[in-house]
Amino acid sequence: MKHTNKNQIKQDHWQTKTSGGNLVDKLHAYRDLHAHALFSSLGRLVASPFTSVLTIVVLAIAISLASGFYILVANLQQLTGNLEASNQISLFLKDETSNAKANSLADSIRRNPSVQNVKLITKEQALEEFQAYSGFGEAVKALEKNPLPFVIQVFPKNSLENEQEIETLLGNLKQETEVDFAQIDMKWVARLQSIMEVARRGVTSLSLLLGVGVLFVTGNTIRLELHNRRDEVVIAKLVGATDGFIQRPFLYSGFWMGFLSGVAAWFIVTITMLVLKQPVEKLSGLYDGAFHILFLGFMDTLTLLAISSMLGIAGSWIVLHFQLQRLKPE
Amino acid sequence: MHCLSKTKTAMLKFDNVSMRYPEVGDVLRNVSFHLQHGEMAFLTGHSGAGKSTLLRLIPVIERCSRGQVLLDGQNLNKAKNRQIPYIRRKVGLIFQDYKLLQDRTVFDNVALPLVIAGYGHNEISRRVRASLDKVGLLGKEKKFPFVLSGGEQQRVGIARAVVNKPPMILADEPTGNLDPELSAEIMHLFEQFQQVGVTVLIATHDISLITQMNHRVLKLDHGQLIAS
Numbered sequence: 001m002k003h004t005n006k007n008q009i010k011q012d013h014w015q016t017k018t019s020g021g022n023l024v025d026k027l028h029a030y031r032d033l034h035a036h037a038l039f040s041s042l043g044r045l046v047a048s049p050f051t052s053v054l055t056i057v058v059l060a061i062a063i064s065l066a067s068g069f070y071i072l073v074a075n076l077q078q079l080t081g082n083l084e085a086s087n088q089i090s091l092f093l094k095d096e097t098s099n100a101k102a103n104s105l106a107d108s109i110r111r112n113p114s115v116q117n118v119k120l121i122t123k124e125q126a127l128e129e130f131q132a133y134s135g136f137g138e139a140v141k142a143l144e145k146n147p148l149p150f151v152i153q154v155f156p157k158n159s160l161e162n163e164q165e166i167e168t169l170l171g172n173l174k175q176e177t178e179v180d181f182a183q184i185d186m187k188w189v190a191r192l193q194s195i196m197e198v199a200r201r202g203v204t205s206l207s208l209l210l211g212v213g214v215l216f217v218t219g220n221t222i223r224l225e226l227h228n229r230r231d232e233v234v235i236a237k238l239v240g241a242t243d244g245f246i247q248r249p250f251l252y253s254g255f256w257m258g259f260l261s262g263v264a265a266w267f268i269v270t271i272t273m274l275v276l277k278q279p280v281e282k283l284s285g286l287y288d289g290a291f292h293i294l295f296l297g298f299m300d301t302l303t304l305l306a307i308s309s310m311l312g313i314a315g316s317w318i319v320l321h322f323q324l325q326r327l328k329p330e
Numbered sequence: 331m332h333c334l335s336k337t338k339t340a341m342l343k344f345d346n347v348s349m350r351y352p353e354v355g356d357v358l359r360n361v362s363f364h365l366q367h368g369e370m371a372f373l374t375g376h377s378g379a380g381k382s383t384l385l386r387l388i389p390v391i392e393r394c395s396r397g398q399v400l401l402d403g404q405n406l407n408k409a410k411n412r413q414i415p416y417i418r419r420k421v422g423l424i425f426q427d428y429k430l431l432q433d434r435t436v437f438d439n440v441a442l443p444l445v446i447a448g449y450g451h452n453e454i455s456r457r458v459r460a461s462l463d464k465v466g467l468l469g470k471e472k473k474f475p476f477v478l479s480g481g482e483q484q485r486v487g488i489a490r491a492v493v494n495k496p497p498m499i500l501a502d503e504p505t506g507n508l509d510p511e512l513s514a515e516i517m518h519l520f521e522q523f524q525q526v527g528v529t530v531l532i533a534t535h536d537i538s539l540i541t542q543m544n545h546r547v548l549k550l551d552h553g554q555l556i557a558s
Contacts, residue, residue: 033448235442236442236446238389238423238429239442239490240494245446
């Protein structure tokens with residue numbers, strides 16, 4: 001018993017020596033661990049350039065597809081955004097209609113209680129406008145006769161609210177003898193907007209799919225890395241490493257893969273947009289410069305990098321979560 | 331009450347421990363013993379007697395099927411998974427095949443438990459040197475394990491096991507790959523740790539070595555403890 005007590009005292013002495021290192025030291029050590037994991041994981045990517053480049057290119061293509069479609073939709077939206085969402089009715093009058101008849105029709109319509117305003121576009125005005133904006137100015141001059149009809153633009157009251165009413169008004173206006181053809185302009189705007197909505201949804205689901213792809217590709221890469229460093233992981237576990245400690249460098253690897261793929265994707269998208277820029281601006285010039293190509297802005301770029309980094313980390317985390325539980329020492 | 335205080339003084343306590351693998355049946359049968367703080371003991375028996383299995387229960391590499399294992403008063407069967415790393419930090423493990431990282435220097439190998447425990451730079455450097463000094467390898471910090479002899483590699487393994495100053499050291503056939511002279515040196519090292527209060531349990535079938543040293547011997551035969 002005496003022997004045990006003596007040992008006990010020595011034991012305590014041995015033990016007190018273990019609890020060295022103050023809080024500041026530990027915080028510094030923690031910071032150093034993260035810094036070390038951050039740079040050593042980058043170092044490992046650089047150390048096996050072939051594998052890293054393969055993975056990053058695959059990820060970058062997936063990410064650039066998603067962000068490329070996003071910027072495409074943003075550009076198209078810019079186009080439709082310029083269109084007024086009014087539901088005006090355009091009445092195209094018959095070719096033989098005279099100036100006077102057109103005017104009187106416009107006046108009569110103006111008196112309709114459900115109409116807010118009426119605008120008459122004469123044949124001449126229409127031609128001028130067409131010459132100015134269509135890009136076919138010279139061709140139009142060559143025409144002997146003005147082919148354009150009178151147009152009466154009708155702006156109904158409480159415009160958007162009651163579609164039924166507008167339909168009734170349209171039906172009435174169609175009855176007028178001078179009217180050749182009547183349409184609610186809102187319809188094609190609405191159609192275009194629903195096409196845009198389809199495109200947006202399509203791009204969103206495609207992006208989700210590509211994101212899942214990125215998740216799996218990083219996950220698989222991390223799985224291989226974990227496999228290659230199995231001995232290290234097992235030894236670390238045996239000497240008391242927490243899962244957090246073991247995961248850290250792998251999560252940083254995932255981060256780097258995601259981040260670098262994001263950077264590569266940014267270049268892919270931006271270079272593609274630069275290639276498209278000239279023809280698009282030429283096209284836009286033909287349409288009175290209504291359209292300017294949009295690039296990935298500052299916030300878009302930040303979002304792109306953040307999302308790709310997050311996907312990298314998440315992909316690694318999922319794999320580590322399942323693999324580390326299965327990895328038993330020995 | 332008396333029983334409780336008794337479990338508290340024991341560093342390691344096996345209480346009717348049985349271990350059954352579905353494929354091979356019982357590997358340990360009703361094993362009961364305890365080691366006091368600062369006690370040194372050999373665990374011996376023929377191959378397949380259950381030595382390694384018994385050792386694996388202590389750092390919770392596996393959990394026993396029946397009975398209970400208490401380490402420093404803590405019931406290992408009830409330990410949650412997230413507690414296991416902290417249990418392992420109390421036990422310095424030494425292996426027959428050393429389990430060193432071949433692509434890291436001796437310093438980095440020995441420093442690993444300290445890095446894991448979150449020690450600062452200076453502290454790590456000081457302790458690693460102290461630990462290497464103790465096993466007689468000071469000055470070899472920058473060498474890689476593969477340039478060292480077997481005996482030296484095992485010393486690195488021992489330095490790593492004790493660098494964190496654990497209250498207990500477990501060694502599984504630590505001299506299995508070494509000649510008798512080196513083996514005796516390694517055993518002498520273990521005695522030195524015991525003398526500063528570390529509990530030491532060494533699994534070995536090297537009977538001649540055991541008889542030279544005057545320590546407690548736990549003998550396993552087909553999973554049963556036949557001498558203690």
